[in-house]
Amino acid sequence: MIASACVPMPSDMPTLEEVSAFIHRELRLLDARQFAEWTDLFTEDGIYWAPTRHNQTSPDEAVSLFYDDRVTMAARIRRLAHPDVHVQTPPSRTVHLVSNIEVAPTLDERGQVVVHAAFLMAEHRVGAPSWLAGRYEYRLRRGDSLAIALKKATLVNCDGAFNAMAIYP
Amino acid sequence: MAELSYAELRALVQPDRVHRRLYTDPTIFDLEMQRIFGTAWVFVGHASQVANAGDFVKTQIGRDDFIMTRDKDGAIHLLANRCAHRGLALCAHEAGNARYFRCPYHGWTYRTDGTLASLPQRPSYPRDLRADEKAYELAQPPRVATYRGFVFASLAADGPSLDEYLNGITHSIDDLVDRAPDGEIALTGGRSRYLIRANWKLQIDNGVDLHHSTYTHVSTLDENGRQFARHGGGPRILIDGRKSIDWEPFGVVGFPFGHGYQGRPPVETLPSGPVYEAYVARLQARHGAMRTQQILKYDRFNSVIYPNITFQAFGQHIRLVRPISVDLTEINVFPVHLKGAPAELNRAAVRSLAATHSAASMIQTDDIEMFERAQLGLQSQQEDWVLFAGHEGSEQPWHEGGWRGLGTSEFVSRIQYAENWISYMTGGRGNDRLGVRADAI
Numbered sequence: 001m002i003a004s005a006c007v008p009m010p011s012d013m014p015t016l017e018e019v020s021a022f023i024h025r026e027l028r029l030l031d032a033r034q035f036a037e038w039t040d041l042f043t044e045d046g047i048y049w050a051p052t053r054h055n056q057t058s059p060d061e062a063v064s065l066f067y068d069d070r071v072t073m074a075a076r077i078r079r080l081a082h083p084d085v086h087v088q089t090p091p092s093r094t095v096h097l098v099s100n101i102e103v104a105p106t107l108d109e110r111g112q113v114v115v116h117a118a119f120l121m122a123e124h125r126v127g128a129p130s131w132l133a134g135r136y137e138y139r140l141r142r143g144d145s146l147a148i149a150l151k152k153a154t155l156v157n158c159d160g161a162f163n164a165m166a167i168y169p
Numbered sequence: 170m171a172e173l174s175y176a177e178l179r180a181l182v183q184p185d186r187v188h189r190r191l192y193t194d195p196t197i198f199d200l201e202m203q204r205i206f207g208t209a210w211v212f213v214g215h216a217s218q219v220a221n222a223g224d225f226v227k228t229q230i231g232r233d234d235f236i237m238t239r240d241k242d243g244a245i246h247l248l249a250n251r252c253a254h255r256g257l258a259l260c261a262h263e264a265g266n267a268r269y270f271r272c273p274y275h276g277w278t279y280r281t282d283g284t285l286a287s288l289p290q291r292p293s294y295p296r297d298l299r300a301d302e303k304a305y306e307l308a309q310p311p312r313v314a315t316y317r318g319f320v321f322a323s324l325a326a327d328g329p330s331l332d333e334y335l336n337g338i339t340h341s342i343d344d345l346v347d348r349a350p351d352g353e354i355a356l357t358g359g360r361s362r363y364l365i366r367a368n369w370k371l372q373i374d375n376g377v378d379l380h381h382s383t384y385t386h387v388s389t390l391d392e393n394g395r396q397f398a399r400h401g402g403g404p405r406i407l408i409d410g411r412k413s414i415d416w417e418p419f420g421v422v423g424f425p426f427g428h429g430y431q432g433r434p435p436v437e438t439l440p441s442g443p444v445y446e447a448y449v450a451r452l453q454a455r456h457g458a459m460r461t462q463q464i465l466k467y468d469r470f471n472s473v474i475y476p477n478i479t480f481q482a483f484g485q486h487i488r489l490v491r492p493i494s495v496d497l498t499e500i501n502v503f504p505v506h507l508k509g510a511p512a513e514l515n516r517a518a519v520r521s522l523a524a525t526h527s528a529a530s531m532i533q534t535d536d537i538e539m540f541e542r543a544q545l546g547l548q549s550q551q552e553d554w555v556l557f558a559g560h561e562g563s564e565q566p567w568h569e570g571g572w573r574g575l576g577t578s579e580f581v582s583r584i585q586y587a588e589n590w591i592s593y594m595t596g597g598r599g600n601d602r603l604g605v606r607a608d609a610i
Contacts, residue, residue, distance in 0.1 A: 050529065052362075059519070060519055061358075066523055084387045086539065161362035164363065
């Protein structure tokens with residue numbers, strides 16, 4: 001890339017502190033099962049994506065665990081509120097931990113803030129608790145507040161076999 | 170291995186019920202691996218997974234690992250993933266392309282057809298090493314055969330041919346493959362993998378069970394009682410709130426050797442738009458208008474090929490059942506690429522699998538929960554029997570071969586257990602009616 005094509009860092013680039021607070025809240029909403037509020041953190045064209053391959057660049061290249069646009073998110077969340085969602089009877093309790101948050105020094109080609117982080121999710125429903133771990137990549141847009149254009153959760157064992165999953169890692 | 174006598178095995182299966190031990194007893198599971206997966210034609214993969222010379226992909230027959238390869242002359246082989254020397258698992262990769270498989274331990278090296286290419290320290294090995302080196306080849310199933318790219322292997326040297334075995338279920342394979350304008354499918358979209366903490370047969374039972382949708386999948390229905398709005402139009406599962414659809418007219422079909430499929434409500438509106446129109450035009454160019462119309466009407470949901478796959482033209486996927494232990498099963502779901510169809514249509518099949526059949530999907534997860542609760546419930550010693558008594562005796566001969574019953578009939582499962590399962594388990598070849606049962610066990 002030639003230097004003149006680089007997107008300059010704007011003066012309103014969010015700080016690590018702002019980004020961290022945003023992500024901490026985002027994960028707390030998931031743990032609190034405030035799914036509608038969680039969905040509202042996404043842009044209208046926002047995507048939540050959990051691929052099945054490391055370094056997967058397209059949801060068309062191979063199947064995904066999750067590939068939710070806002071419409072699919074809404075269907076999923078409507079279902080989670082249904083009295084007969086068997087895989088959440090009883091509901092899961094989750095804790096999402098996030099660490100190693102890095103805000104990239106430059107914006108991406110669409111002017112979005114690029115954030116990398118590591119995560120761990122503990123889940124308890126029936127039987128023994130289970131854990132999922134992996135890396136998050138966020139693409140955030142800056143308006144009145146931060147909004148998620150893409151959240152990509154790549155699990156360390158993304159190409160492995162999973163027990164039923166009802167909550168977004 | 171503990172043995173069960175012929176009489177003990179026979180007592181586990183009644184015409185309308187099976188004993189819970191079929192789902193919970195590790196001894197029975199071991200026998201199934203030996204007598205069902207060890208003799209039946211087992212689906213091991215699709216030819217497109219090894220499209221080019223040297224391509225390989227890991228697969229299983231029962232619990233045993235195999236490498237499916239395409240050799241330099243284009244032939245497909247199933248090679249036991251076990252070095253002929255000390256027995257190491259030879260290949261650590263799930264898939265790839267190779268000229269040789271070299272054991273990392275002592276360097277024994279095999280060609281992609283399983284023959285020995287080199288043996289280090291050869292002079293130190295027995296002088297009576299046979300000239301053809303056969304004793305040092307990778308083990309291969311005695312029979313491997315394909316139908317329209319579906320690769321099956323049988324660990325038994327004798328028994329029905331693949332054509333005899335598949336019989337009428339070939340209509341379901343044709344139904345899927347004919348939707349590809351080029352007349353071929355490919356499994357090139359990766360695979361979704363989920364675990365069921367339950368017996369493998371629960372997934373097979375479910376594949377011919379229409380009725381469960383009303384209850385199991387109630388949380389995925391929209392306000393019109395429809396399960397999503399997938400291509401072809403989602404089926405209306407509930408009408409007027411909780412009043413269930415009448416499944417009976419759609420029927421279930423069963424075939425000898427335990428295969429079968431679920432009928433389905435007619436598609437009310439076919440998709441529209443330029444992508445779908447381009448697809449239809451390509452099909453018409455190959456098949457003509459009338460045959461195309463026939464191909465595009467979805468008259469079936471899941472088809473099951475006993476003992477280890479279910480597949481859907483509607484959902485455009487193939488689902489492979491991998492038994493691991495009596496109460497653990499891995500399922501692999503492959504999106505089906507229809508060769509010659511518009512890229513957009515194939516992309517949609519890859520994407521939609523996340524919502525319908527991944528470990529995180531909205532439909533499959535409720536089935537998984539049902540299977541796991543069945544496994545828990547069947548631990549109970551308070552009752553021994555699992556019932557498959559629905560619409561007993563209502564099935565009629567069907568024009569594709571086999572029989573057709575009412576939509577909520579449980580006759581396909583009855584056949585699977587009372588004719589096929591018991592035949593294999595008592596030393597037969599899966600179908601006593603055809604008189605291929607061996608005498609003794």
